[in-house]
Amino acid sequence: MKAKEWLGSRATQLADDPGAIAWLILVAFVYGGATFIRSQATNWGPDHMMILASDMFVGRSDLSSLTTINDIVTINGHNYQAMSLLPTVPYLPLVPFQFLWPFSRWIVSAVIGIVAGWLALPLARRYGPGGSINYWIAALGAFGTLLFTLTIEGDFYYLAHLEATLLIFLSLIEWHDRRRPWVMGLLIGLMALARPTLILIAVPFGLALLAESKDRVRVAVAFAMPLLAAVAITGWWDWVRFGSPLETGYDIAWLTVGLEQLRYQGLFSTTHVPPNLALFIGGGYSVRDGFPWMVPSNEGHSILLTTPAVLIAFGAGLRERLNQVLWASVIVVAIPVFMYYGGGGGGTYGYRYAMDFVPFLIVLAAIAMKDRFGNLERILIGLSIFFVCYGYIWQVYK
Numbered sequence: 001m002k003a004k005e006w007l008g009s010r011a012t013q014l015a016d017d018p019g020a021i022a023w024l025i026l027v028a029f030v031y032g033g034a035t036f037i038r039s040q041a042t043n044w045g046p047d048h049m050m051i052l053a054s055d056m057f058v059g060r061s062d063l064s065s066l067t068t069i070n071d072i073v074t075i076n077g078h079n080y081q082a083m084s085l086l087p088t089v090p091y092l093p094l095v096p097f098q099f100l101w102p103f104s105r106w107i108v109s110a111v112i113g114i115v116a117g118w119l120a121l122p123l124a125r126r127y128g129p130g131g132s133i134n135y136w137i138a139a140l141g142a143f144g145t146l147l148f149t150l151t152i153e154g155d156f157y158y159l160a161h162l163e164a165t166l167l168i169f170l171s172l173i174e175w176h177d178r179r180r181p182w183v184m185g186l187l188i189g190l191m192a193l194a195r196p197t198l199i200l201i202a203v204p205f206g207l208a209l210l211a212e213s214k215d216r217v218r219v220a221v222a223f224a225m226p227l228l229a230a231v232a233i234t235g236w237w238d239w240v241r242f243g244s245p246l247e248t249g250y251d252i253a254w255l256t257v258g259l260e261q262l263r264y265q266g267l268f269s270t271t272h273v274p275p276n277l278a279l280f281i282g283g284g285y286s287v288r289d290g291f292p293w294m295v296p297s298n299e300g301h302s303i304l305l306t307t308p309a310v311l312i313a314f315g316a317g318l319r320e321r322l323n324q325v326l327w328a329s330v331i332v333v334a335i336p337v338f339m340y341y342g343g344g345g346g347g348t349y350g351y352r353y354a355m356d357f358v359p360f361l362i363v364l365a366a367i368a369m370k371d372r373f374g375n376l377e378r379i380l381i382g383l384s385i386f387f388v389c390y391g392y393i394w395q396v397y398k
Contacts, residue, residue, distance in 0.1 A: 019135070020121060027117040027142055031151055034392055035110040038152040039103075041396050046101040048081055049108075049156040053091035054101075061240050070256060073242065073249045080241045082249030085233065086193040087159040105154035109162060113151025116166040117142035123169050126176040127366040133373050136381055137366045141169075144384030145307050145358055146350045149391040158348070161355045163194040168359040171205075181209055181223040189230030195356055196234065196248075197336040202227055204328035208321060262341040269339060276338045280351050283344070292393050300344020300351040303358075306387050307350075309380040310361040315368030323367065326360045333357040349391035 014020055046054075048067050055064050062078040071082045090108045094100050100107065120141030124134040142148065147165050150158040171187040174180065184205055192199035206223055213219040235245030242249055251267055265271045283301035285294040296305075303310060316323050337353045345352030369377060 023121045023135075023138065024118055027120075028114050030143070031114045031117055031148070032110055034148070035106055035113075035152045035154065038392075038396055039106045039154060042154075044102045047105045047154075047156050049088050049091045049159065050094070050101050050104040052081060052088050054095050056088065056092070057095045061237075069254055070259070071250070071253045073253045075242065080249060082253040083156075084160060084193055084196055085237045086163055086190065087156055090159070090163075105156065109151050109154045109159060112159065112162045112166055113147060116147055116162060116169060117151075119166065119169040119173070122173055123363065124366055126173060127363050129366075129370040129373065133369055136373075136378070137362070137369065140307075140309050140365070140381045140384055141359075141362050144309055144381055144388055145362065146348075146352060146355050146388070146391075148388050149349050149395060150352065150355070152392060153395060157345075158352070160194040161352065164191050164198055165355060165359055167191045167194070168198075172359070172363055175205070179209065181213075181219045182226060184209065185223040185226035189226040192227075192230045193233065197333060198356060199227065199230070200332040200336070201329040203332060204325045208325045211321075259342070259346070262343075265341065267341055268336055269341070272341050272343075273338050276340070276343060279344050280338070280354065283351070292390065292397055294390065294394075296349055296391070296394060299346055300348060303351055303354055305350075306391065307358060307384045308387070309365060309377075309384040310358065312368050312377055312380060313361040313364035315372060316364040320367075323364065326364050326367075329360045330357045330364075333360075349394060 046067075048063065051063055051065055051067070055062065062080050063072075066072065066079060073080045073082050090112065091104055094104050094107070121134070121138040123141065124137035128134040128137045147162070150161050167187050167190050171184060171191070174183050174187065185202070188199060188202050188205065191201075202223075206220075209219050209223055210216050238247055238249070239245045242252075251263070255263060262272070279297075279300055279302070281302055281304070283297055283299070284305060285296055285301065287293055288295050316326075318324055318327065333356045334354075337356055340353065342353070344350070344354070
């Protein structure tokens, strides 16, 4: 009954909000249409996650067939995908409908990407200055970040980033509204089941919850229980596949020669930081004679050439506790990103792994726009949307 009442009240609110309705239609149309066009430029068929989901239905944790060879762990003749659990979950409802398997990669990515894009507006309304500026912020979140280009690829590797972005948006909305410890713990735990390093944001958010609470024991327990459950599920999944709750598979998976040489220096190592930072800040384009002319590196390129509007975030100060929590989240997540052997995320437009912390920068930018929103901010957001749209064109016509 409560759920029905909640849905009814939400429907009433939406009916009285033409701006939100227009936003829902815009995001669904653009993301859905772009995904369909992108799907026509590649082969169709079940991907690894669809295969794994169907195998899980018959009690298998290994893959009955392969569609790629990177990140595959072979143990006693069985092939396992070295990947966290959550990207497989959205495929499970599609298992009984085999006629949907060839389209599953597009369906799953588009649905999750669209929902994340929808959330960009309520997020902007909570942290932005109000009025039309909130729509600029929402446009930045939905069309000026790699959320868009990752969605339209229909790639199971990118699905974890889509899930994580959606969950980060939800957690930041919850943080603004009610700050329920168990909800925050649950959302961060789910993030960790998609992108394990995101569990690190439990530190700044957990400390902030404790700092503002009178009943710290109750808050700590409520916040920690979902996190511990996520860790336990991850450990169980790794034990089922690799025989140890501490083995993620990434350290023993098969890789191409170039990646294997980088991993030999350490899965996470300070030796990877200088080249990763150089790529993140200074990586650029090359050119070719044919359309679309600019050629992004297959290893990724500068955040300034995908989402330069993150620079606006530096206008948000450090005096407010909210800003401190957000900047701390950016830092604790960025550290493992730049220490990772995989660079920007090979085969992706832009610096894919930066999507682990870019959502926090978007909110910081929204906060900064409360004090200033002028031509510079408009230009930076416009450039971000332009670069992301170019990334879409590149992915279709490369």
